[in-house]
Amino acid sequence: MGRKRLRVRRPRGLPEVLSAAVVALAVLFLAFQMAAAAVRALKDAWPFLLALVLLAGAIGAWQIARTMQRRRSDAERLATLRITLAEFDAMDDRQFEHALRDLLIRDGWPARRVGGSGDQAADVISDHTHRGRIVVQAKHTRVGGKVGSSVMYAVKGTAGPAHRADHAVVVTNGTFTRDAMAWGDRHGVHWVDRDRLRSWAEKGTALHELLALSARTRRARFRRAA
Structure with missing residues (x-):
């Protein structure tokens, strides 16, 4: 009808x-x-x-x-200073550490390379007047390589007791496993993968802006835990 x-x-x-x-x-x-x-x-x-x-x-x-x-x-x-991902991929481990140090200096962090045997999961360390101490673990990989959770465990374990750090960061030109990123987010270990590295090194975003690093060093996670 x-x-x-x-x-x-x-x-x-x-x-x-x-x-x-x-x-x-x-x-x-x-x-x-x-x-x-x-x-x-x-x-x-x-x-x-x-x-x-x-x-x-x-x-x-x-x-x-x-x-x-x-x-x-x-x-x-x-x-x-501007560094492309292709330039990072062509570096060796030592060059990668020096490049990360130079990027931190560019961003206003008076950084120094400390990587080597017995570095206790710290390749670059910097002390900032307002943001405190940052410890960077550099993990240079082949293209497509992934960083696992064990690196996060090591950085977490030494950032406070060994280095008195306010901020801990793992940087790679590759990627992280899902578990590594999730564990780092839960435990305050920052991570910079290939995409974030591009924003930092190629696009000019300062690392402390990219990771929203706090300027309140007295309340820092790793100093409290130390």
């Missing part, structure tokens, strides 16, 4: 016409009352609305200025 079309029947006769007119006037009156109430509400609330508009504008301007400043800072860092 076909669907029945809904038809509006026109008023018939004077009584129905008058009734329809009364309903229409009532609807118009109600709409007018609602519009008047809305105008009164806006009139009473305009200082608050103006303040909201100004606040939103200020926040928007601040965000734009912050973005522009970040881009200028990234461009300045890239002008100082």
Whole structure:
């Protein structure tokens, strides 16, 4: 069966016409009352609305200025030092450690390479005035290589007791296993894989911005655990 079309029947006769007119006037009156109430509400609330508009504008301007400043800072860092993933892949272990040290120096961390036998899971160490001490474990791999959880365990175990670190980071030109990343996230061991390394070395994002490293060294995880 076909669907029945809904038809509006026109008023018939004077009584129905008058009734329809009364309903229409009532609807118009109600709409007018609602519009008047809305105008009164806006009139009473305009200082608050103006303040909201100004606040939103200020926040928007601040965000734009912050973005522009970040881009200028990234461009300045890239002008100082930029390393591509292809260049990292062509390095040996020692060159990789020196490159990470140089990137930290570029970002304002007075870093030094300490890697070698008996380094106790630290290849680069830096002491920052405001952000404390960072320990970096460098894991240079062949293209497509993965870093496992055992590296995270070693870094966690020595960052505080051996190095008095505020931040611990494992950096690779490869990738991490899923378990390694999850374990590092749970236990405060930061990780920089191939994608993050590109953001750091090629795009100019500072490491402390990339990893959101805290500047409150007195509350640092590894100093407390030491």
